[in-house]
Amino acid sequence: MQLTLWTYEGPPHVGAMRIAAAMEGLHYVLHAPQGDTYADLLFTMIERRNSRPPVTYTTFQARDLGGDTAELFKTSLRDAYERFQPEAMLVGASCTAELIQDDPGGLAATSGLPIPIIAVELPAYQKKENWGAAETLYQLIRRFAVKLERAPGSPPRCNILGPTALGFRHRDDIKEVRALLARIGVAVNVMAPLGARPSDLARLGDADFNVVLYPEIAGQAAAWMQRNLGQPQTRCVPIGVGATRDFIAEVAGLAGLDASALLAEETSRLPWYSRSVDSTYLTGKRVFIFGDATHAVAAARVASEELGFQVVGLGTYSREQARDVREAAKAHGLEALISDDYLEVEAAIAAAQPELVLGTQMERHVAKRLGVPCAVISAPVHVQDFPARNSPQMGFEGANVLFDTWVHPLMMGLEEHLIGMFREDFEFHPEAAPSHLGHAATAIPERVPEPAPAELSSVPSLVVELPAQMVWSADGEKELKKIPFFVRGKAKRNTERFAEMNGIRTITVETLYDAKAHFSR
């Protein structure tokens, strides 16, 4: 039993839904109690999908448990087939249906329906959403894909694997990746699951290699295809300028093409923006990174190599990919945080004292509470992660998007210096917001209402609280006010922490500067 305030991933059947909803001509019949239909709104509201996800739920109730829930499943299966006329169906059970052991796979096998039915067993009490998506895609591909011989000398082509419904920027990433592949000179055979039909999966073998965009989802299927269809796969995920260049080289290598001309002419704005003097202030900014493994590892590379940040924390909730994250963390001299416990992540962020958090929607809340800027880099998805504009994470345009979304929450470079210089000026009073964020600076990045004051005060603060016996002397307080407001909070926290560590009761000017020396990097 695990105490959970917020969960990074849904149950595994939601992962299966993401595969089914991504595909065409596939319908998912889910044995599930009344109430599990809430999952539909993830697709219709968060993704603003214009149709219901192709899922039929049995929605059994207590009165059905005494009767024949297996019969209910069979009826639902038949009704769904007749109504939706899919090419193939997925069948499975949600957490509660798993307990009543009706065996949807077995029932479907004897249904006599004239289409392929794939049973996905997703252990709801052990596994989570990404695993469920990966397992479902793997089972589908195993069922439909066959080894095909490619004619010698035919132009190179690949499959794109991984994009799903409700994926973090998948919609925009695939546009970038398709454009990149076209420029390298590689044709796309099938993209799956997004937009593919079961019959398309049967053509997967007719490609030279697989481009794996999201290893959390497509890794297992790609490994099987490598073993059974003889298709190698890409390992590099093209997030950031360096990784995109590596990806181009890797794809060209697999396709037997020369990409040096493309690499020579390829430009992103990120390198120049990062080298321009305004970005000097980005140097060494302490950044804490948390997300799914793919996005977290990629973000760490971009943060350190392409923006000049200092990575002070790196972690993931994807236990399945923990090894990759541990390795990446080691490269930054860190111990990776592998956890799906929101409270543990919150504590780690507070302890690391970052100046920027790159995380999920959950870390956005933590960062807000700690007064630290934050940009979202990974699922779990929120309605804001489906912007109206094109906003990829991958490819060169994706790198431009990363630059903007990570840098804009910070104070602009020149502005930061000016505020420091003119801090006593009336326009630069402590409550003045960064001008580029407009009047409602706090309302723009964070539209969610503040917790009620009672709630806030009742939460054990992660910020070190001032022990009752500790006081600021008048001169100490006066000096503190001279510190620019955007670092004042941090200076205050650090000084109080220093005072506590050293048993200092009265914080004077001297304590303030002793603390500054102690914490200076």
Added chain:
Amino acid sequence: MSVTLDRAVEAGCDSRPILRERGQREVFCGLTGIVWMHRKIQDAFFLVVGSRTCAHLLQSAAGVMIFAEPRFATAILDERDLAGLADAQEELDRNVTRLLERRPDIKLLFLVGSCPSEVIKLDLNRAAQRLDRRFNGVRVLNYSGSGIETTFTQGEDACLAALVPELAQSDEAQLLVVGALADVVEDQFMRLFGAMGIERLAFLPARRAGGMPVVGQGTRFLLAQPFLAETGRLLEARGAQHLPAPFPLGAEGTTLWLRAAAEAFGVTPERFRSATAAGEARAQQALAAPRAKLTGRSVFFFPDSQLEVPMARFLTRECGMQAIEIGTPYLHRQHLAAEMPLLPPEALISEGQDVEKQLDRCHAARPDLVVCGLGLANPLEAQGITTKWSIELVFTPVQGYDQAADLASLFARPFARRDVLRVPLAERPIRASGQSPSAIGR
């Protein structure tokens, strides 16, 4: 899926046929009630004992993390709990201890049962009694919000029903208003009853665990919500007397609801009029604007909160709308006895759901407005059908005179929006099973 058109005469004066359906029900489970109950009872914490699905539901239904640290959480069962490798009761104790250490402000803890905890027959009642003894100053109760037993607002019923046996006994005469209302609405009702001279007035639930009302022979209660079947039954078992009335939605509904109490407490008609006339007039005046948008338009309700019957009564009688179908997850004959005769005879009332068949009926009827859940709203909008998502009707203060126009405006806003927008409807072809292939990956 069997459908029976039951033409049997129902008890009472209303004898309309009811369409009863059993099929896929596109509804929330009772756990969702936690989203508003934890706001209402300000020192209560709701600990769901369930699966990752339960946690995910609460997170999604709560609009993705409204509060940085909410007063609800899920103790997620894992394999070890199911296989009996871990003693579920010990695990619960450990989690509750961790929770209460973190939140010393909590005075009332609900252990909330879920589908999986019900199916494995985890005894939360025993756990609640044990934990209640262990933690001084924290009352620990339990109820089930599982989808196999409850639909959406029935979670509130189950929660309040768990409170009823806890209420202190007193046979003093009092009026009890039952059902979670927004604080602002409670305050308005308090003033109205005060003006009638009904001074002994209490609300269930109270805003704080320590302030729950007393109950006994002298208690007469008004239901503020139509979904409180079990709570009403238990209050009657404690000697309280139910005052049948329509529900306080709209000016008319509010007056009839208030009058039921006034009559029971011997308030003279003159005093009742002087207490309510101003509010009623204000409500009617404010209703004029939204009514102009709604008059003559048709409405179709998908089942959601059990509020559908009083909502439809309000829209048809006070806003000039025509009701085509009034779908409700459960029709409580007795509690709706005063509402049913006020519904237009031509409206089809359906109980339960087979969502595919209901969608077919909806498409055939082409209503001007569909009231439905969030899973259906955008797909219907994409087909050019104007919708009002029903969850907002549960989360918004809508009861009483001064909210009557707000309630009408909730239904009028989709029309107003449609009138102002000068953008085309979705250009992409709409398919039953997904997005258009041409729209993907290009």
